[in-house]
Each structure stands twice: as structure tokens, then as C-alpha cells.
Amino acid sequence: MAKAAGRSKGRSLRIATWNINSLRLRQGLLRGLVDALEPDVLCLQETKVPDELFPHEAPAALGFGHVAFRGMKGYNGVAILSRIPFARLDDAPDWCGKGDCRHVAVALDLPGGPVELHDFYVPAGGDVPDREANPKYGHKLDFVDEARAWFAARKGLSRAVLVGDLNIAPLENDVWSHKQLLDVVSHTPPETERLTAWLDTGFVDAVRHFVPPDEKLYTWWSYRNRDWRLSDRGRRLDHVWVTPDLQGGLVRHAVLKDARDWTQGSDHVPVCVEMRV
DNA sequence: ATGGTGGATGTTCCA
Numbered sequence: 001m002a003k004a005a006g007r008s009k010g011r012s013l014r015i016a017t018w019n020i021n022s023l024r025l026r027q028g029l030l031r032g033l034v035d036a037l038e039p040d041v042l043c044l045q046e047t048k049v050p051d052e053l054f055p056h057e058a059p060a061a062l063g064f065g066h067v068a069f070r071g072m073k074g075y076n077g078v079a080i081l082s083r084i085p086f087a088r089l090d091d092a093p094d095w096c097g098k099g100d101c102r103h104v105a106v107a108l109d110l111p112g113g114p115v116e117l118h119d120f121y122v123p124a125g126g127d128v129p130d131r132e133a134n135p136k137y138g139h140k141l142d143f144v145d146e147a148r149a150w151f152a153a154r155k156g157l158s159r160a161v162l163v164g165d166l167n168i169a170p171l172e173n174d175v176w177s178h179k180q181l182l183d184v185v186s187h188t189p190p191e192t193e194r195l196t197a198w199l200d201t202g203f204v205d206a207v208r209h210f211v212p213p214d215e216k217l218y219t220w221w222s223y224r225n226r227d228w229r230l231s232d233r234g235r236r237l238d239h240v241w242v243t244p245d246l247q248g249g250l251v252r253h254a255v256l257k258d259a260r261d262w263t264q265g266s267d268h269v270p271v272c273v274e275m276r277v
Numbered sequence: 278a279t280g281g282t283g284g285a286t287g288t289t290c291c292a
Contacts, residue, residue, distance in 0.1 A: 021283080048285070073285085075292095126292090127292095222292095223281085267282090267283080
């Protein structure tokens with residue numbers, strides 16, 4: 001992304017989010033992301049690294065002097081890498097009581113006042129969209145319900161940003177075929193209704209602020225395609241939400257589609273939003 | 278209707 005013009009009020013804040021699908025394996029790809037997007041803050045999901053094995057050198061070498069992470073062996077895991085100092089926030093619950101490292105939050109220390117930043121990795125939900133047959137689907141729905149309720153209880157939240165791999169593509173044009181995916185986990189009505197209810201607790205979809213809803217937009221393409229670009233069976237699973245007080249400061253967005261072709265890349269691509277805060 | 282690929286792990290689970 002090019003530098004902002006710098007006319008509007010406040011400091012420029014650029015936040016990127018990426019499901020990196022193993023931080024240790026792909027830490028070398030962070031350089032490409034930083035060169036392309038120049039984020040002030042980078043939120044990662046599926047780091048798949050226990051806290052005691054977190055690779056501190058990679059973020060430090062890229063100029064991210066502040067890190068917050070919550071990881072475990074083999075699965076899940078989230079991290080926030082930042083050039084801006086922050087205070088870690090620890091008031092959120094252990095979602096669904098499973099201790100599975102799907103959320104980390106900080107308050108960014110900015111001249112205009114703190115900005116609250118939440119980094120989420122919502123459960124993928126398994127293959128079968130049925131609570132009884134597939135407990136992972138039930139866990140996903142319960143997770144989103146619990147998150148919605150928690151944010152609903154925080155009425156009047158301001159100067160907040162929520163990002164992450166939410167594993168749900170809420171709009172018809174967030175998937176390659178709305179009709180063919182209505183019964184596919186990530187786009188079923190119980191999921192999309194719940195995600196919208198969570199958004200409606202007090203957020204604006206910052207990427208759809210820039211890209212009209214009648215335009216296809218994806219951030220993930222399955223590994224299980226011979227040619228992901230040719231088949232283009234994508235879904236928009238990765239999101240950036242902001243509270244309405246920040247909407248007027250939104251400057252630009254980027255979906256780094258080229259990252260899907262990086263050598264040994266993730267199946268998700270980075271998403272970035274710049275705003276004046 | 279099925280299988281396709283990839284990561285971490287360990288003789289399979291998760292995505």
C-alpha cells in the first residue's frame with residue numbers, strides 16, 4: 001500500500017491480519033508481507049506454536065518491538081506483532097471454556113487515545129453442518145454466540161478494531177457460489193446469521209466499506225485445488241471490523257492476493273486496513 | 278459422490 005496523503009485528522013494506523021498456518025514454518029514469509037503492506041500492527045492466527053517456543057527473533061528483526069501471543073502445541077494460536085506500544089487486555093473469557101488459544105487483545109497506545117484491538121481465530125467447525133452429528137459445528141456456533149453476547153454487553157464500545165480468521169463468509173459474494181455453499185460449513189445460514197449478529201453488536205465491516213457487496217471478494221482458497229486462481233473457488237473468511245466512530249477515518253484496504261502464490265504459502269492471504277485514529 | 282492438499286504429530290487429527 002502507498003503512503004497515506006496525511007490530510008485527515010489523527011495518526012495513520014495500518015492493521016493487517018493473516019492466518020499464517022504455522023508461524024514457525026512460515027516466519028520467513030513475514031518479510032514479504034511487511035514489504036507489501038507496511039503494517040503498524042500484524043495479527044496472526046493458527047500460529048501453532050506453544051508460548052515457550054514462540055520465535056521472538058522474526059518479529060524483532062522486522063521492527064515489531066511489541067508482541068502478545070497465546071499459543072498451544074499443534075493447533076490454533078494467535079499473536080499480535082506491533083510497532084506501537086500496547087497494554088495487553090485480559091478481561092475476556094476463555095471462550096467455551098476450552099482453553100484453546102483463539103483470542104488475544106491489546107490496547108494500542110496512540111496519541112488520540114487507546115485503540116482496543118481484538119485478534120480472533122474462530123473454530124472452523126468441521127465438515128458436517130449438524131450439531132448432533134458434528135460437535136465441532138456446535139462448538140463453532142456456541143463460540144460465535146458467546147462472543148456476540150460478550151460484545152453486546154459492552155455497550156458503547158468505541159475506538160475498537162476486531163480482526164481475524166472468523167471462518168465464516170457472511171455475504172453472498174463472499175463465496176464463489178452462494179447456492180452451492182449454503183450447506184457447506186462457513187456459509188450456512190446459522191453461521192452467517194450469527195456472525196452478522198456479532199457484527200451488529202457495534203461494529204462496521206471495514207473491508208466491505210471499500211468493496212461493494214455485489215462484488216466477489218475472497219481471502220482464502222483451498223489447498224485442494226490444482227489451480228486455485230483458475231478455479232477461483234474462494235471464500236472471504238478473514239475480516240476487519242471497526243467501531244462506527246472509526247468508520248469516517250477509514251483510508252484504504254488491501255487483500256494481498258499475490259501471497260497465495262508465495263512458495264509454501266498459507267491457504268489464507270493477508271488483509272489490511274488503514275485508518276486515521 | 279468423491280477426493281483433492283497441507284501442517285503437526287507420531288502410527289492420525291485438524292483444516
